[in-house]
Amino acid sequence: MAYHYISRPNLLDSSITVYYAGDNKWTDNFDDRYRFNTKAAATAHIQNPDGKNGGWSRCSIVQG
Numbered sequence: 270m271a272y273h274y275i276s277r278p279n280l281l282d283s284s285i286t287v288y289y290a291g292d293n294k295w296t297d298n299f300d301d302r303y304r305f306n307t308k309a310a311a312t313a314h315i316q317n318p319d320g321k322n323g324g325w326s327r328c329s330i331v332q333g
Contacts, residue, residue, distance in 0.1 A: 272304040273311040277328040289314075293324070308332065 275289035279297065287295040288302035296302065305311040308330060315325040 271332055272306060273308045273330050273332050274302045274304055275311055275315060275325075275328050275330055276302075277326075289328075295324075304333075 276286050277295075279285040279287050285297055287297050288299060290296040290301050291303040305314065311330045315328060315330070317323075317325055
């Protein structure tokens with residue numbers, strides 16, 4: 270079964286990739302990433318309609 274996860278470059282060191290771990294937390298440990306069942310679920314999670322959620326800037330949704 271395919272799943273999706275959210276990643277982005279670390280804000281302080283762009284050579285490090287961090288992964289969304291759930292509960293508004295990020296981790297650099299790939300095994301601790303939160304897995305979404307569908308791309309649509311991951312996309313809905315990163316919505317930023319009011320522009321106040323800057324934590325999702327530069328993020329990517331990856332199928333893994």
